[in-house]
Amino acid sequence: MAHEHYKAIARNSLLIRSLPEQHIETLLSHAHFRHYERGENIFLQDEEATAIHVVIDGWVKLFRVAPNGAEAVVSIFACGESFGEAVALRGNNYPVSAEAVTAAEVMHIPSSLLISLMKEDPQIGLSILASTFMHLHSLVEQLEQLKAQTGAQRVAEFLLTLCRSNSGPCEVILPYDKVLIAGRLGMKPESLSRAFARLKTAGVQIKKNHAAIADAKRLREYTEDDPADAWNKA
Amino acid sequence: MAHEHYKAIARNSLLIRSLPEQHIETLLSHAHFRHYERGENIFLQDEEATAIHVVIDGWVKLFRVAPNGAEAVVSIFACGESFGEAVALRGNNYPVSAEAVTAAEVMHIPSSLLISLMKEDPQIGLSILASTFMHLHSLVEQLEQLKAQTGAQRVAEFLLTLCRSNSGPCEVILPYDKVLIAGRLGMKPESLSRAFARLKTAGVQIKKNHAAIADAKRLREYTEDDPADAWNKA
DNA sequence: CTGCAACCTTGACCTTAGTCATGGATGCGG
């Protein structure tokens, strides 16, 4: 059964691995899996949350639509990442909408099950809290980046998160299309294009969805500069 | 004893009220209270968290300092609000620094106590999760505002959060100095000044630290406009 | 192969906000 393969991936996710051993099988056996087409909604803002979600394959974005129609991308999740933990466990309404940005496979764990298990094992609460804290942390970092860095610096930072090494040359593949990257970084596609152009002087070559970084350390320094200085270097 | 007065305030805080009745006294009797001068640090980024904090009096800001030296204000807490819940319960390091922005009184609940209580009552985990989720939610809203609104619109939004009513005229007092408001809204003090000037045409008068709103509903509409449209109106 | 659509890049121009410099108001210690 194809689901066995999916379950193996699920077992490797951060959330599931942090759960107490003895409950994992119970949770997985009650989870269900669903395929989403590119652009399909997984849930909408203000809907009541009834499950926790784990990305098994593809990419999922969380976003908010402002009253004026502008869309703000809040986060983008890859295989093995989970979202909606806190809101599901509390039974709140989602503060964001979720959409598959590529064809995607998502596992859903009913929150009712989680709640009842949590009553017998507080460790589950700690696992959920750990995931929630990570999301909190990533939002704080996004805020810092938006408030303290230029567009080009945010792009550089984004490239660095894609490349494992901390120094030397590195080749990374842009994981989704540029419109989405721009949204995630709080800019328009045109600005992203121009930011890429500027990063040439910091040793970055973009060709299609491949980015060649001449020296990761140099790029890191670029992100840490004062915007004005960074500008002068480029 | 002055602490009895503080404890009464603590009992009224959202976090404490959401805790199970029978543990509240235990927690309060092990909490300690401390006075902070304006500008004094409460904790620093990357320090290990050992307590949950509840503001009893005054104002506290959480902020990050970017590698380039720029400071990004993440949130500002008033009397009765709590912070550091998730990070304390997990024993992580703080992702932000905290500082008293006025003379302030803060209650600290040792996380060790909370952790041991949580093992016997999972409800405590849910309370912590609720607070954490609220913080998460507020960060998501900040992100949306930064990405989708102009400075003047964010200022308008800020004024609306200070005024209870949803329509009609309203007078609010700016709770802390304008440098800090500017930081919280992701702009420079000069830009805040100019934003205030622009809001005159939306029916807002600023005099010292008093803001007079002619019509809250009109101001709300201003925040929801497309930036370009909002501009034309003004 | 052709035509079309999706995606990306580029250029010209404009809006927004940051920077730097100045000056006014307020408050406080001496």
Added chain:
DNA sequence: CCGCATCCATGACTAAGGTCAAGGTTGCAG
């Protein structure tokens, strides 16, 4: 009352990024 510091407002200028329009690639259906 004077001098000084703090906070805030304003003006002139610069920089960063959004908007609009045009054009290049790529890939796919017919």
